[in-house]
Amino acid sequence: MKSTGSTYLRPLMVLLGVVAHMVGPITSCGYTCILWLIWILHLLNFTHLLPPPTPSQFFLCILPTLSLPYLWLFTWIFLIRVQTSRPEAEPKFVRNKATQVMALLFLAEFPEVGPSLLDEVLRIVGLSPAGVDLYLRLLLAIDGELVDRDVLHTAQCDLAIQEMRRNTTVKDGMRERSVPRLVESWLQILYTFQASNAELACLCLEVVGAYVSWIDINLIANERFISLLLGHMSVDVLRESACDCLLEIVSKGMEPRDKMELVESLSQVLEAAGFYNLQQNEDGDFLAHFSKLLCAMGQALLQSWARFGKAGAAPEAAQAFDAARAKLPVMLGLLGHSDDDISLNCCGFCYDYLHTLKQLPDVPDLQKADVEAILLAIIKKLTYDEDFNFENEGEEEVMFLDYRKQLKLLLDKVAQVAPNLLLLSVHRVVTGTLRDWKDCAFGEVELALRLLYLLGEALPAGHCGHFSGDESKASVLQDMVRTVVLSGVSHYQHCAVTLQFFETVVRYDKFFSAEPQHIPEVLVGFLDCRGLRHPNAKVRSRCSYLLSRFVKSLSKQIMPFVEEILCQVQDLLVFSPRVNGLQLALSGEDQLFLYEMAGYLVACGELAVGRKAELLGSLLGPLTAAFPPLLARLSAETDEDRQAALAESLAHAVSFASRTSKAFSSRATVRESGCADVYVACLSAFLPALACPLQRDSIRAALRSFLHRMLVCLDVELLPYLPAALQAMLSRGDTRDVLDAIPLLNQLVGKFKVQVQPLVREVFPVVLTGILGGLRLPVEENDQSAALEKQSIRRAYYTFMLALLTNGLGSIISDQGAMDAEQVLGSVVQGAMEFPDPVAQKMCFTILSRMIETWGGGDALPVFLDFVYKRVVPACFLAPLKPSFDLMDAQTTVALAECALTLKSVFQQRGPELLLFLRQDYLPSLQITPDVAQEFCQVLEQADTKVFKTYLKAFFQRAKS
Known part of the structure; x- marks a missing residue:
């Protein structure tokens, strides 16, 4: 029987559409004919020739047959039929899509049809659950099209202007003709279904919250509505929706005096009802909604305070501030709640409250106590949970780290309002915790180090004092850093504590300029099982970067330890291909930082010229010795996975040499250090890899970077290697190779100018052919990526032409x-x-x-x-x-x-x-x-x-x- 209905339903709908066209303009007679046909269809449903169509089937089947003047009329058919259907008979997404179509129809026909359509909807649906469900979803769809910022509207400027004008016209028309009746219908629905159908009541509250932003607030913010909503706050299945609705009411744009009166009246009722005495074991979902409401109320009062202050209304401003401050105790309770989502919702009010205090000429003692209470809550909530998974961070861990960032913003604001309070509070936590760190949980120890770390950004510049070698002038901050270094807390057996220790000492590197006697202790920590040899790979990786920073920032103080550091990291700089599952202590990316640090130690150390060349040679010698055999293995390898591993190792070898050269700012420093021959040896070993056809992209990228660095570090000793290198790079002559080579050519002509004219003249035709060939490739009209690629080709080409003309090589062009x-x-x-x-x-x-x-x-x-x-x-x-x-x-x-x-x-x-x-x-x-x-x-x-x-x-x- 179901297949029969599917067979005959659409022809009947099409016939109905044809009759509608024949009726002509919508008249009383035509409307009567349509109603008769509706009743015939309704009777057929009971003959079992057709199963009862679902509402969306009925409406969407006739939709393609009708022109716009008739669409709204047949919406009524849909509405009449829906009275006999249960709303749950169809999925929500189907109901939402059907009402979205009706909403678009409403907007298209407004104002001729819109108000009358809403009137007819109200008249026809009555209070049937299905009809009310349709009605409320239709209103949400209309609001979504008019004002909802989550709805994607047109991006074209002229269409956007038209859409904005249409939306304004519709909202004005609805305010004038429909909104009062809509508000009455909402009240009626809430009274009718608040006890019998919580889903419809919550849907109605959602509609009220959506519309309150653009209708007259007095229609909602009155005794009838507010008392009803407050009653819903005591009903378990309604109170979350009631909170959200009140949140929208409180967020409505209003005059500051009206907003303050509204919030205060609401606050008094909530307090009288006991909502300000919520316990920690209260339902978490409700507290999440309630905390948003309370935060919005407090922020609204602070906004009123700011507007009163600008208007010169001092008494009203004081009243608004006192009202906002009165919310602080319950807000602090929610800020310190064990549920981070609830706590996060309160951060906005606390931030605004601190910002308000910052604008006051003087902060009284009572308000300083408020700041201290907020600070204590922040410190409490910054602590890691015992079950935080540091090895495999999941969604909950990521959410907590994001939450920590919000707390950090609050801490920064505390520092602006009461820097001394923050400094002394952190000092108390640091000294108290590190005194007995062996007996403390890892979260407490990590928190103490973290707070000290955050002080560096939070405190205003210069407030905490400078680091001084004179103990009588030492600041509180200097005392805390000394405590951290001497406490031995770096030996705590938890990766979070270890990482935070090294992060903190590197942040306060200037402390070691004032007290260099503590440098050996930190260096030993970096180099032993606490740092680069820690069992945790994340700690090893981060320490490789932090050690590089530490050494570079303390170059003068580190010089006595240069050779000792190089000796200690020698085994960590081992160069070996990662094949057969071999895993080294540090990844290639981590080793890059150590090679850079080693190059810096060699270049900046107070060593004899010969000794510098010897140290750099011992650093890069293993790379140049291992590179040719490894390249031969790659050329002979047939397995793609092994090829990739070998190519990665070759690329890393080249990158390691490049990183060591970053310590040399110019060719003069390389020559003065006596290290030029070491890099020339690297050139001899590395450049043959340009001819390798396997895994060429990664290797060539590393070699191009190396050549760029050599153009900075070397002089004429580089020239003999360039012809073969450029010939290999441009051997295929395709556009991609040419684009990769152009930056190198630009740097080459910029440095050597006429010295390289024969070389550039030789490769110029290849460059020209590759560029112009790439520009001739056809591009489809809507292919944005291809269009951008052509743009980059043109820019690279013109940059090359300009480099030739700027550096006196224009004859290369004219001699073609x-x-x-x-x-x-x-x-x-x-x-x-x-x-x-x-x-x-x-x-x-x-x-x-x-x-x-x-x-x-x-x-x-x-x-x-x-x-x-x-x-x-x-x-x-x-x-x-x-x-x-x-x-x-x-x-x-x-x-x-x-x-x-x-x-x-x-x-x-x-x-x-x-x-x-x-x-x-x-x-x-x-x-x-x-x-x-x-x-x-x-x-x-x-x-x-x-x-x-x-x-x-x-x-x-x-x-x-």
């Missing part, structure tokens, strides 16, 4: 064949004119200026002059005249400034010849009057560059207006 040279020149003009990319346009105009300065003088070739007058000068006018050239955009303005410089460059080289061309030939072709053409030429000739830039912008603004 006539066809290639013309192609290059044309591509630059094309970049200035055709692509809406102001960054590239700016570079193109700069390139054109340099070309004109180089080749556009009195002995310029006729071919180039022809190019200047036919292509360059027109580009300076046509590009800014394009619609995509936005003169109000900052980057485009910079491009226009370069355009002005290009015209100035042509004038400086060609003088009256350019003015004659503009006045007689080109400007008239743009329909520019002789007077304006004369004015333009006069400004170009007489004004300085700055004035001409300003004039050119105004010229194009007038032309485009």
Whole structure:
């Protein structure tokens, strides 16, 4: 029988739609005919020829057959049919989707149909549960389309404006015609279903909370509604929804006096009902909602205080502040609740309260006590739970760490209001805990170290005093750091405590400048089983970074321990491929920090030149010795997993050498240290890997970085290695390889200039072919990633052209064949004119200026002059005249400034010849009057560059207006 209904239902619906079209405009007669057909269908449901259709089937089947003028009428059919259905007969998402369609229909037909549709909905549904469910979901869907910020609306500017105007019109119309009746219906629904159908009552409360933001608050904030909502606060199944509804009422924008009166009246009733005496064992879900409500109430009062203060209403401001402060005791109870979600909800009010105190000229003792109470709650809640999983952090652990960040913001605000209180409180916790740290839980010890760590950011600059070598001048902070170092707490057997210890001592590295005698103790901790050799991999990894920072920040004090540190970390710098499941103490990424630290110790240590070269050689020698055999293994390997592991090891070896070079700021420091030969040996060992076809991407990326570093550190000793390296990098000549090589070429020509002209001349055709080949590739209209890739190709190309011209290598371009040279020149003009990319346009105009300065003088070739007058000068006018050239955009303005410089460059080289061309030939072709053409030429000739830039912008603004 079900299949029969499915077979005949849609034809009957289509027939119904056809009859509706035949009826014509909606008249009383037409409406009567439709109702008769509805009753026939209803009777057929009882003949068992058709099973009763669900409401959404009924409505959605006729939807495709009808035009908009009839859609709203057939919505009524849906409403009539729904009276005999149970709301739970369909999933919620089906009901929501059906009401969303009806809401869109409501908005489309408003104001002609909208109010009458809502009236008919109210009239037809009555108080049937299914009808009320439909009605409430329809109202939520309408609100979602009008004001809900979670709903994704159009991003197009003109459509967004139209949508905003439509929404304003609908809201104004509903306020005028419908809202009072809607409010009465809500009251009726709440009274009817509060005891018999909690789901509908909660849904109605959700509707009230949604609409209260844009309807008259007096319709809701009155005796009838508030007393009803407060009654719901005592009903277990309703009180969470009642809290949310009251939260929306409290959050409604109002005048400060009205808001204060509303919040205070609500507060008095809640207090009288005992809600301010909630216990810790109260239902957590309810407390989560109630804490949000209470926080909003307190914040509303503080906002009223601020607005009263701006208005000069001192008595009202004092009243609002006292009312907000009265909420603090219950708020503090919730802030210290064992449930972090409940506590988090109260952070907003506490933060605003502290911010308010900060604005007061003086904080009385009572309010200082408030700050201390907040601080104590923060300290309590910062502590890790015993069951926190440090080895495998799950969702709960991540949520707690996020919660800790919010508490940190509160701590920062406490520091702004009462820095001395915070400093002394932390001092008390640190000294008290570290005195007996062996008997304390790990959470207490970690908390003491964490609070000390947070002081570095929380306290205002200079408040805690400076670190001094004179004990009589030592600050409280210096005393705490000394206590931490001397306490031996770094031996505590928990990874959280160990990590926090090292984080703290590195944050206060300046302490060790004042008291360097404590450096050995910290270094030993870093180097033994507490740090780099800790059983926990996370601790080892973090300590490798922190030790690098510690050494670099205390370079002078560390110098006596250079060779000892290098000796201690030697076994941790072992270079071995990670194949056959071999796991080293530190990952390759962690070893990078140790290699960088080692390079820094060698470069900055007070050692003899020969000793520095010897130490660096012993550091990098194992890499250069192991690299060729490892490369041979990769070339012979056939298993892809092993290939990847070998390639990773090769890339790490190159990266290790690169990291050691970061300590050398220039080639002078490398030469002075006597270490140049060590890096030349690395070049000899590493560069053959460029020819390896296997796993090429990761290895080549590491080698490119290494070559960039060598261009900084080495001088002419690098040149013999560059031809083979560039030839290998560009051997395939594809676009990707060329793009990867261009930054290296730019750095090369910037450093060596004419010394590398033969080399750059040799690779230039390959670069040109790869770039232009990539630019010719077709791009689909909506393929954004391909479009961005082409943009990056153009920018890289123009950067290379500019580097050649800037460093005196323009002859590489001009010496190309006539066809290639013309192609290059044309591509630059094309970049200035055709692509809406102001960054590239700016570079193109700069390139054109340099070309004109180089080749556009009195002995310029006729071919180039022809190019200047036919292509360059027109580009300076046509590009800014394009619609995509936005003169109000900052980057485009910079491009226009370069355009002005290009015209100035042509004038400086060609003088009256350019003015004659503009006045007689080109400007008239743009329909520019002789007077304006004369004015333009006069400004170009007489004004300085700055004035001409300003004039050119105004010229194009007038032309485009």
